[in-house]
Amino acid sequence: MxxxxxxxxxxxxxxxxxxxxxxxxxxxxxxxxxxxxxxxxxxxxxxxxxxxxxxxxxxxxxxxxxxxxxxxxxxxxxxxxxLSLEGPHLTRELALIKVVAQGDDRVEALRLADAFRARVVDATTESFVFEMTGNAEKIDAFCALMRPIGLAEVSRTGAVAIARGTRHIAA
Missing domain, CATH: 3.30.70.260 (ACT domain)
Known part of the structure; x- marks a missing residue:
């Protein structure tokens, strides 16, 4: 192939x-x-x-x-x-991303999370768990930036998708 x-x-x-x-x-x-x-x-x-x-x-x-x-x-x-062939559609994933960091790395993690519209859903003195929705590329990019800061764990839902506009799938 x-x-x-x-x-x-x-x-x-x-x-x-x-x-x-x-x-x-x-x-x-x-x-x-x-x-x-x-x-x-x-x-x-x-x-x-x-x-x-x-x-x-x-x-x-x-x-x-x-x-x-x-x-x-x-x-x-x-x-x-x-959905890929039938016209415009929206695809999103949900991800929970754990980052273990201290000092300036914590500040940088929060700055990047804000830029990517990730939400802090858990915080300790040594870690954050961010919740993020978006397409796979956005989540991949965020994880890549978090890797050198202290990316510890990622849990993703997988893609959900729906047609845009009035098109719909009915049983």
């Missing part, structure tokens, strides 16, 4: 919220050797019957089309939507 022929795909999948559905979706990827770059899932309707799975993957156009077709064939799947 040539690098030039690959693309990233953000795929939203509406499924029945029942035991084993996520395992079946993951099994589809692992059984065929497809990589999952990011995966999030949560109930999205008022009754809790429908869940939305957001998968970020990459591959050739043919591989991504195969993934979507195979997802669409799974019984509890209601709708498969490739």
């Amino acid at each position: 040539s690098e030039t022929n690959q693309r990233s795909a953000t795929i939203a999948v509406l499924v029945e919220n029942e035991a084993g559905v996520l395992a079946r979706v993951i099994g589809l990827f692992s059984g065929r050797g497809y990589n999952i770059d990011s995966l999030t899932v949560a109930p999205v309707d008022e009754t809790g019957r429908i869940s939305r799975i957001t998968v970020v993957t990459s591959g050739t156009e043919m591989v991504i089309e195969q993934i979507k077709a195979q997802l669409d064939r799974l019984v509890p799947v209601h709708k498969v939507s490739d």
